[in-house]
Amino acid sequence: MSTPHNSANPGDFAKTVLMPGDPLRAQFIAEQFLTEPRLVNRVRGINGYTGTWKGVPVSVMASGMGMPSIGIYSHELYNFYGVENIIRVGTAGGMSMRCKLRDVVLGIGACTNSNYAAGFGITGHFAPTADYTLLRCAADIAQKNGLHVEVGNLLSSDNFYDDDPHAKDVWQKMGVLAVEMEAAALYMNAARAGKRALAICTISDHLLTGEATDAQTRQTSFCDMMRLALDVAAEMANV
Ligand code: HPA
Numbered sequence: 001m002s003t004p005h006n007s008a009n010p011g012d013f014a015k016t017v018l019m020p021g022d023p024l025r026a027q028f029i030a031e032q033f034l035t036e037p038r039l040v041n042r043v044r045g046i047n048g049y050t051g052t053w054k055g056v057p058v059s060v061m062a063s064g065m066g067m068p069s070i071g072i073y074s075h076e077l078y079n080f081y082g083v084e085n086i087i088r089v090g091t092a093g094g095m096s097m098r099c100k101l102r103d104v105v106l107g108i109g110a111c112t113n114s115n116y117a118a119g120f121g122i123t124g125h126f127a128p129t130a131d132y133t134l135l136r137c138a139a140d141i142a143q144k145n146g147l148h149v150e151v152g153n154l155l156s157s158d159n160f161y162d163d164d165p166h167a168k169d170v171w172q173k174m175g176v177l178a179v180e181m182e183a184a185a186l187y188m189n190a191a192r193a194g195k196r197a198l199a200i201c202t203i204s205d206h207l208l209t210g211e212a213t214d215a216q217t218r219q220t221s222f223c224d225m226m227r228l229a230l231d232v233a234a235e236m237a238n239v
Helices: 023-033 067-080 116-120 132-144 169-173 183-193 215-238
Strands: 016-019 035-041 048-053 056-061 085-094 104-112 149-156 178-180 196-206
Touching: 016 067, 016 215, 023 048, 023 056, 023 215, 035 056, 048 215, 056 215, 067 085, 067 183, 085 183, 085 215, 104 132, 104 183, 104 215, 116 183, 132 149, 132 196, 132 215, 149 183, 178 196, 183 196, 196 215
Parallel strands: 016 056, 016 085, 085 196, 104 149, 149 178
Antiparallel strands: 035 048, 048 056, 085 178, 104 196
16 A cells, blocks of 8 residues: 555565655665665655665655655654654754754754644644653664764754744753754654654754854764664664
């Protein structure tokens, strides 16, 4: 059975799927890291691949940009393809001096300015959080490998371009580490489906210092994050 946005067959996706925002990143991960990657979806250019990492089946498919996009793809993976774990691997804008350019951030929570939660009939405020097992596993592996990670709150924003240049100041005052555009929807979909999710982000630009990474640096720090996410996926085979 395929879905409106995914032509893969049942069983094509592994238990754990890594989701970068960019389809070309998904292809890069599949070609550089996975053994014998197999193309399982190509609807709308959102190519999905399944291969192995350290002998464990792992899939990678792009999420596209923003909460509606990751909302669609993660819903279908969790509910129609039997996927148990989704690890977002993306970039984020630093909002705290606790994180520097190129740092890797594990999103323990994801605040949001979006109305996505209303789709679940929630009238109060749901707190979208990472799965503790995935989060602990990622923090443990990073420590073992000597990779520095910051763990804290993300902001999943509906707006990349804010009309008000100070729109994000309130989140910064609340100690939010970094802004991206997908984690909160992923965490809510995982909660609703009774599945696991984690967002891992590399700081690609910094809102406080105005710094931004060049393409080469982005690629290198992205690979550190990728190996971390793949090692978490391998570890989850035993959970
Ligand atoms: N805003 C939103 N998403 C992002 C940013 C940003 O500044 N940087 C990387 N992803």
